[in-house]
Amino acid sequence: MGVMKRLFSGKQMSEAFICSAFLALSGGFQDAYTYNTRNEVFSNAQTGNVVLMSQNFMTGKWEAGLKYLFPLFAFALGVLIAEQIQNKYKYARRLHWRQGILGAEILILFIVGFIPQRGNMIATVLVSFACAMQVQSFRKVNGFSYASTMCIGNLRSGTAALSFYLREKKPEQLRQAMYYFGIIVLFAVGAGIGGNLSANYGIHMIWVSCGLLIVSFLLMFLDIESRRNER
Numbered sequence: 001m002g003v004m005k006r007l008f009s010g011k012q013m014s015e016a017f018i019c020s021a022f023l024a025l026s027g028g029f030q031d032a033y034t035y036n037t038r039n040e041v042f043s044n045a046q047t048g049n050v051v052l053m054s055q056n057f058m059t060g061k062w063e064a065g066l067k068y069l070f071p072l073f074a075f076a077l078g079v080l081i082a083e084q085i086q087n088k089y090k091y092a093r094r095l096h097w098r099q100g101i102l103g104a105e106i107l108i109l110f111i112v113g114f115i116p117q118r119g120n121m122i123a124t125v126l127v128s129f130a131c132a133m134q135v136q137s138f139r140k141v142n143g144f145s146y147a148s149t150m151c152i153g154n155l156r157s158g159t160a161a162l163s164f165y166l167r168e169k170k171p172e173q174l175r176q177a178m179y180y181f182g183i184i185v186l187f188a189v190g191a192g193i194g195g196n197l198s199a200n201y202g203i204h205m206i207w208v209s210c211g212l213l214i215v216s217f218l219l220m221f222l223d224i225e226s227r228r229n230e231r
Helices: 002-007 017-037 046-058 062-089 097-112 117-137 152-168 171-201 203-219 221-230
Strands: none
Touching: 017 117, 017 171, 017 203, 046 062, 062 097, 062 117, 097 117, 097 203, 117 203, 152 171, 171 203, 203 221
16 A cells, blocks of 8 residues: 555546556446447447437337437436536545545446346446446546547547647657557457456446446545545
8 A cells, every 4th residue: 555655646546547547447348248238238338329329210110219318318317416426525535526426336337237138228227327427527547638438539639649749749748648548448458358258247247347446446545545644
């Protein structure tokens, strides 16, 4: 613990790369999990859900379209709830408000692991809700805006930072690009692991995602201890 404190001294742990790494692994895992075990619906990639929803609605497949619509609503609700929690508890000292979000997400995903296949709609809605709370609450890695549960924004930002570096040769720009590309790689690794485990071992594999989130949850206690030592 002492080594960790010295390593991340002066940094907010919720924005440290090591914390973001486990969030990205979990984010990729969750998307692959719902796609492979919950009737091919995405929990994070809401753009994909919009495309598939619209396609089904326009061909008269209303029931098929609804399985993509409900996760969209759940995602929006998750963002709303997370923002309300931040506003109400952002000055809490005993437990960081982001830890509260992670705790809720871990509990939700743990419950999802018990929901049988006939409840796929409910399971996907819950995972989408949990993912939205995560992406709303954890929006920076070492000071740079990012998303832990999707790739498109990170790919754009990372490529732009790389372009700036090639033109201006500032080390900070290259470091920024590496953060973004690192998060993308970790998301992909999480998705690959999640896809294979889910396809082979079924619905309980979401508990692996819980384990990844628990690591980030525990890492954030370093912030709390640091604040106590400053008093």
